[in-house]
Amino acid sequence: MRDFIQFFLLCVEAFFILYMICYSSFLFLSVTVGSSDLYAAKRRNLLKNELGNDYYVPVSILVPAHNEEVTIEATVKSLLALDYKLYEIIVVDDGSTDDTTRVMREAFRMQRIDRPIQRRIPCKLEEEVYESREWKAPITLVRKENGGKADALNMGINAANYPYFLCMDADSVLQYDSLEKIIRPVLEDPTVVAVGGTVRPSNGAEIENGRVVRYRMPRNLLASMQVLEYDRSFLASRILFDRFNGNIIISGAFGLFLKSVVIAAGGYDSTTMGEDMELAVKLHVYCRENNRPYRIRYVTDAVCWTQVPVRLGDLCKQRRRWHIGLFQSMMKYRNILANPRYGAVSFISYFYFLLYELFSPYIEVFGVFTTLLAFAVDLINVPFMILFFGIYVVYTAVLSLTAFFARIHTVDLKLHLTDLLKAVGLCVVEVGCLRFVMAWVRMMALIGYRRKKHTWGRIERQKIQIK
């Protein structure tokens, strides 16, 4: 029996060494590429390698909202402060049970109107439509039957007047130049069908007219750890994947899409929880199956500020949703796996998300259990185990800090010394503790997920601090 356990643990050890080497290599490569890309972008800006803001493409901004009475007014006001010439704002109230519609009507003096909406993608029926033309950009509010976020976005697409649409969350704030920046890849390359922007936690940022006037690490430790995590994940995979048109996720908080292609591909899938990832993968599939030349881009300097959960319970709920969404998208498009037709999307992006996102919680928790087993049968070299874990924590923490500093420096944010110390301390806690808690949450996410389809993930909203 002991021999069998020994053999088993040997296999596990070999697997984990291989797994960790691949992960470390990927993380190292992506952070290196990401950092150099950020510095190159800064240099390009300094040397005026950019399009002036005379160029514009009309954009419809879609804001799906469900029970967002606390944040919706500030969000729409921030959209009215955007430095862009031609855009419209469409808020879709997905059957809110609070006063979202009333807040919108009163804040923006909206009036009810009988507007026919062309149903090019299926979605639940509209109940009321309100419009206001009194502001810098026309605002439309569509109140519809509850159908989930994807359904609300499909309604927004149907109501949109312009050829490109931008989706965002109702608790997010776009930086004043974000629209101008996110549209640039479209002007640079006519084959671009979707562009993902950078999402940064707004907790701790003071935003005035769409500009960050003061930036501190959030007081809340959980939010601070998420700042580090966001920077690492956005810098790590997305810039690298962008190099080979391999991004298979565009955050639902900030993404631009070519409307005609999204409609042709069937719009958002309202049966999945991860509608943002599902759409990005769907666009890859649609374009490749139809031999349409296409690019899905990621831009680092188009920034959206979003609230991250400050309570562990809310964070767990959010991550649970994300993991279920990931699972559904990966399963729905499983034919991509090892499919030469999809090239790097299949062999790098899909493989990465499968191994290091979808399976990682199971692998990590399995690793902890086998460590306990090895300890129980006295087959573990404890000093080596501690050393290995220490190297892992320091390594990932250093990469998190690299990503964090690269992001801070290249967007000209100034940090206080206390923030610096906080970042250094918390990156260790994030890698050494929070990551394992999240691994457990994600591992348990798929249990009973079918019962919770079409629901909006609720996290407690705070009023957005916008001046």
Added chain:
Amino acid sequence: MGAEYLLYGYGLVCLSMLVFNLVYSLYLRGGDRRLTRRTDLISRRVSAQLELLRQAPAGTSQPVQASHLAWMNRRLSRVKYLLAFDRCLDEQGEADLVFRDYLRQLQPVALYLATVYLRREATQAAYYCHFLARHKLQRYMEMEQLQQVMISYLRRKDLYCRINALKALCGFGSPDALLEALLELGKDADSQLHEKVITEALLTYAGDAGVLIGRLWDCFDRFPLQIQRAVLDYIRFRSGDCGAPMEKILRDPGRNKELRFAAIRYFARYPDPAVQEILLEFVQDRDPLRWEYAAISATALARYPGQEVVDALLQAMHSPNWYVRYNASASLEAHGLSYEQMLQVLAGDDRYAREMLHYRLEAKRLEEQARAAGEGAGRPEGEEVAVPV
């Protein structure tokens, strides 16, 4: 043991990256100071030369010192000093005649730098083109040689290098050079610029637009589609005297539909009775594959008077296509029909037409309210063409 050495190695490199980040951030903090120092240095040198030029007897011109030109050649070959010179030029007033004379005499430097930056990495090359386009130094210079070098910049693969070089050439105001540039751009089928970018660059053309448009028509069929679209858009913004060639494009079924759409938009801006008949044909066409022609023509007909047009637009209100109905209702409004009148005319069983008219009626009310309040964006432009912009 063994695997951890690899991780040690990775950790070491990452630590180096972290140190690099910290050091680089300190370096960036001093960036503004260093730029100001360089700007001051160049400003002092330039001021000394201006002083010399001012001492020249009235009616004569004093040459800039050769040593100064050599110094400028050397320094401005470094992009940090070119940035500083950029700032220095911002601080000088171009109205000063002596300063203009100084810039004129800088021509050999500009030409020398053009050849230097042509060999540099793409971002620096693009910056040099931006510098030329921005300060329009060519106004004071003989341009021929510089233009030829700029055309070489267009052959580079980098997008911003090409855009900035095109802008610089537009600023030069020479139709022949610009034409050569557009033909050069058209050669590379793999990296076409967006038509909006080309149109915007053309709109900054500093020479005689009439002459340029004449030359563009001469070479029109030699351009690829992307540039043809941009050229037609440019002509629409600049001249109403191109009815004949536009009509030819409009009537030619062999032409790409985007070009024919551009021609319809031209006749929407500059109405011409000669094309009314074909616009009516388009708007009455019920072929679902040709709905874009109908939708754009419905908008164009807003400025064509006559009962025949009104009747065609009323018919278009029954189109199965949403955009055709939307645009037709807006054009009927422009013809002076109130929506109440239209509702009477269209009273019947066509629910889609009725819904659209109701909506337009209410939207108009909102627009009027917004106008009365003295603010607002007005009505959003409808998606008159549902193809990507």
